[in-house]
Amino acid sequence: MYLMENYARLPVSFVRGEGVYLYDGEGRRYLDFISGIGVVSLGHSHPDLVEVIRRQAGEILHVSNLFVNPWQEELAGKLVEEFGEPARVFFCNSGTEANEAALKLVRKYWRDRGENRYRVLAFRRGFHGRTYGSLSATGQERFWEGFEPLLEGFDFADLNDMDSVRRAVGEETGAILLEIIQGEGGVNECSEEFLRELSALCRELNLLLVVDEVQTGVGRTGLFFCYQHYGIKPDVVTLAKGLGGGIPIGAVIAREEVAGAFAPGTHGSTFGGNALACAAASLVVDRVRELLSHVREVGSYMKEKLRELNVGEVRGRGLMLGIDTGRECRDAVLKALEKGLLVNCTAGSVLRFLPPLVVRKEHVDEAIRILEEII
Ligand SMILES: *Cc1c(COP(=O)(O)O)cnc(C)c1O
Numbered sequence: 340m341y342l343m344e345n346y347a348r349l350p351v352s353f354v355r356g357e358g359v360y361l362y363d364g365e366g367r368r369y370l371d372f373i374s375g376i377g378v379v380s381l382g383h384s385h386p387d388l389v390e391v392i393r394r395q396a397g398e399i400l401h402v403s404n405l406f407v408n409p410w411q412e413e414l415a416g417k418l419v420e421e422f423g424e425p426a427r428v429f430f431c432n433s434g435t436e437a438n439e440a441a442l443k444l445v446r447k448y449w450r451d452r453g454e455n456r457y458r459v460l461a462f463r464r465g466f467h468g469r470t471y472g473s474l475s476a477t478g479q480e481r482f483w484e485g486f487e488p489l490l491e492g493f494d495f496a497d498l499n500d501m502d503s504v505r506r507a508v509g510e511e512t513g514a515i516l517l518e519i520i521q522g523e524g525g526v527n528e529c530s531e532e533f534l535r536e537l538s539a540l541c542r543e544l545n546l547l548l549v550v551d552e553v554q555t556g557v558g559r560t561g562l563f564f565c566y567q568h569y570g571i572k573p574d575v576v577t578l579a580k581g582l583g584g585g586i587p588i589g590a591v592i593a594r595e596e597v598a599g600a601f602a603p604g605t606h607g608s609t610f611g612g613n614a615l616a617c618a619a620a621s622l623v624v625d626r627v628r629e630l631l632s633h634v635r636e637v638g639s640y641m642k643e644k645l646r647e648l649n650v651g652e653v654r655g656r657g658l659m660l661g662i663d664t665g666r667e668c669r670d671a672v673l674k675a676l677e678k679g680l681l682v683n684c685t686a687g688s689v690l691r692f693l694p695p696l697v698v699r700k701e702h703v704d705e706a707i708r709i710l711e712e713i714i
Contacts, residue, residue, distance in 0.1 A: 356383025435468025
């Protein structure tokens, strides 16, 4: 009634959640295999997360970034430990803000060095967010329509096609930005060979490698960062979605040398790294670290079960999985909803599954039974 109609919302609303289940006003139960698009990583109403949020709300919700912030330091320490080499972190509130900050950071890095390497190479079918920088880096015209002119300085290549990358890189290219598994673009995976060659090209041409782990990060694919499956070392990593377990928070992790481009006053956010968000994310990171092998195990179980359905190519890793059904899948989403299963359709024909990381095999079996019924 009063809301802008920018979302095509499904005809259901929820009043309560517990673990992998959501409940509507009539007490109907839904198996949640979207988890707020990979946000509710520990499941709904995780008691430890609820407790941390309660406690932090009773102490301090927010202080300005004008002051020393121990909650950010604690969380940043954990993220840098996962990153595995000297790095620094900037906190914001969402995925698009994290990418926006990363884009500003790499531009500033080259400006500081007196080089005109302001261009960023990104990928077709990629998705990086809705604000102008991130939108301009998003290689899908359907998101641009009506919003042109976009920000200048972006070139696009095709995933898993090194020739297209070499063609698109020029003297003014300063960074390459990519998702290791494209989420919104249809769960499209980078091949190991492609990532190895891409990373070698970055070293050869001194390009900064920026990995958007907004969807793939924080344990979603069974390692803390998805790029860790491939043995590559990015210069910058962006996070959001699952990081706060449902509390809005985004982060940019950058190698120490790159991070130095953000001198005092160059970038900021009023809410970014809010005490409540950092306390929540800190707990989420601890729990996710304990869940990684569980994610790999349940993820490969689920991938196998999805394959056995025989309805199309199954892609993804860990608990970020998709079936390319080869046809419009919004109907399937509605049918699943009627039967109490929440799934998502992306890129038109890809059924996407992003269950909470605490999901167990019996929940997977329950989801598969419903999928069998609707196929
Ligand atoms: C969702 C997403 C974003 C945008 O995150 P918001 O929090 O919606 O701004 C950016 N990059 C990737 C890979 C995403 O999946």
